[in-house]
Amino acid sequence: MAILAYFNYWVFAVLLVIGLYAVIAKTNLVKQLIGLSIFQGAVFLLYISMNKVEGGTAPIFLNGNTERIFSNPLPQVLILTAIVVGIATTALGLAVVVRIREEYGSVEEDDIKAQDVGS
Amino acid sequence: MTLIFGVFLLILLVIVALAIVRSEDLFAAVMLSGIFSLLMAVNFFLLDAADVALTEAAVGAGVATVLFLGALALTGKEEARHTVSPGGRWLALGVSFATASLLFYASLENPHIGDGSAPVHQHVAPWYLANTLPLIDIPNVVTAVLGSFRGFDTLGEVFVVFTAGIGVMSILGVRHSLVELSGAELDARQRSLRHHLIPRIVGRGMVPLIMLFALYVQFHGEYSPGGGFQAGAIAAAAIILYSLLEGDDRGRELLPEWLLRLMVAGGALLYGGVGLACVLLGGNFLDYSVLATVPSAGQHLGLLLIELGVGITVTGVLISVFHAFARRASR
Numbered sequence: 001m002a003i004l005a006y007f008n009y010w011v012f013a014v015l016l017v018i019g020l021y022a023v024i025a026k027t028n029l030v031k032q033l034i035g036l037s038i039f040q041g042a043v044f045l046l047y048i049s050m051n052k053v054e055g056g057t058a059p060i061f062l063n064g065n066t067e068r069i070f071s072n073p074l075p076q077v078l079i080l081t082a083i084v085v086g087i088a089t090t091a092l093g094l095a096v097v098v099r100i101r102e103e104y105g106s107v108e109e110d111d112i113k114a115q116d117v118g119s
Numbered sequence: 120m121t122l123i124f125g126v127f128l129l130i131l132l133v134i135v136a137l138a139i140v141r142s143e144d145l146f147a148a149v150m151l152s153g154i155f156s157l158l159m160a161v162n163f164f165l166l167d168a169a170d171v172a173l174t175e176a177a178v179g180a181g182v183a184t185v186l187f188l189g190a191l192a193l194t195g196k197e198e199a200r201h202t203v204s205p206g207g208r209w210l211a212l213g214v215s216f217a218t219a220s221l222l223f224y225a226s227l228e229n230p231h232i233g234d235g236s237a238p239v240h241q242h243v244a245p246w247y248l249a250n251t252l253p254l255i256d257i258p259n260v261v262t263a264v265l266g267s268f269r270g271f272d273t274l275g276e277v278f279v280v281f282t283a284g285i286g287v288m289s290i291l292g293v294r295h296s297l298v299e300l301s302g303a304e305l306d307a308r309q310r311s312l313r314h315h316l317i318p319r320i321v322g323r324g325m326v327p328l329i330m331l332f333a334l335y336v337q338f339h340g341e342y343s344p345g346g347g348f349q350a351g352a353i354a355a356a357a358i359i360l361y362s363l364l365e366g367d368d369r370g371r372e373l374l375p376e377w378l379l380r381l382m383v384a385g386g387a388l389l390y391g392g393v394g395l396a397c398v399l400l401g402g403n404f405l406d407y408s409v410l411a412t413v414p415s416a417g418q419h420l421g422l423l424l425i426e427l428g429v430g431i432t433v434t435g436v437l438i439s440v441f442h443a444f445a446r447r448a449s450r
Binding site: 004005006007008009010011012013014015016017018019020021022024025026027028029030031033034035037038041044045048049050051052053054055056057058059060061062064066069070071072073074075076077079080081082083084085086087088089090091092094095096097098099101102106107108109110111 | 122126129130132133136137139140145148149152155156159162163166167168169170171174175178179182183186187189190191193194195198199203207208210211212214215216218219222223226227229231232233234235237239240243244247248251252258259260261263264265269272273276279280283284286287290291342343344346348349351352433436437440443444447
């Protein structure tokens, strides 16, 4: 299964650029934020892929059993907190988008720029 | 078998991500991103990250979807144009393709997935695995690392969540007079799902069960997957479900604004306060061993308190953010 040894990394790369494409190419600000969360999800996948150890299990000592192989707990801790921080920052972004919509009447990037130039 | 299932799920993730970007209907895109999160959670579970899977399922598929829908209600469901100018589109494709190529090329130098001798498994991880039982005496290594070994880090994250919550409240707390809804319209929006019989009956039965599960995840986090971040997201989901079913005004009666603000600040303060208590008792900041006569008992007490602080802040922030969007909609 040598080909599959890198499969998670490839999926990470593809997801990352799908998110990146949405952020660059889409004019709708909500769509850009959705793209950003795909981008974020790709990074999470990279970290969690690295934590896996072949034949391992989740790093919890069931019934005090420490003899098994355990996967790496550190990336899990980093990503666990990052997910919650991610939703909080996404909410902040959405709040800014809502305010932009109220001031400009649009969430399309080029409309907003046109209004800025016009005024 | 697990390998094939994993590959299948990863391919499905890519397909869903493509569908999200291609979809012209933002409502569909938000729903698909809920599915994306759920698939991601299953992937995390297959990769032995039970705690992360629990968080992703609660946050990504639950709370994030509701927040995006709340924002869509205020900004409109359709994309006016799909992309920037043709030139910009080709530029975006070019940048994406180049980035993907570089990442593919770089991935070939990475250690294989699941390789136990990879550098990432050599540094501090074995130390954490070997010292969790002697020093902290709890079975869940993730909780031990999160709460105790890397307690500073988590304190920082809690304050980021706190700051983001304050940010949303101050951005959307500003009153505006541009859109004034008529009384009937306001009434229609606030009524929410109150008159839909099936969601209401089913949902009412679910809310206490979700809340109970949140408390279990909160207080059993040292022994099984769970902890303050997960429990906070699940508890917030329960309250948000209640608000969706009964109307936002009822939700605010249940947890009034002053209480939410107290939760947002109080949880973070509780975390910091435990750290200060450690200093006052003669230890280092967030060194829980000094909190009790037996070091491991002190660690247990410290972890319980800081996880409680994390849970309270996360719940408070997520519910406050939901109310901020919902109230904007009903104005």
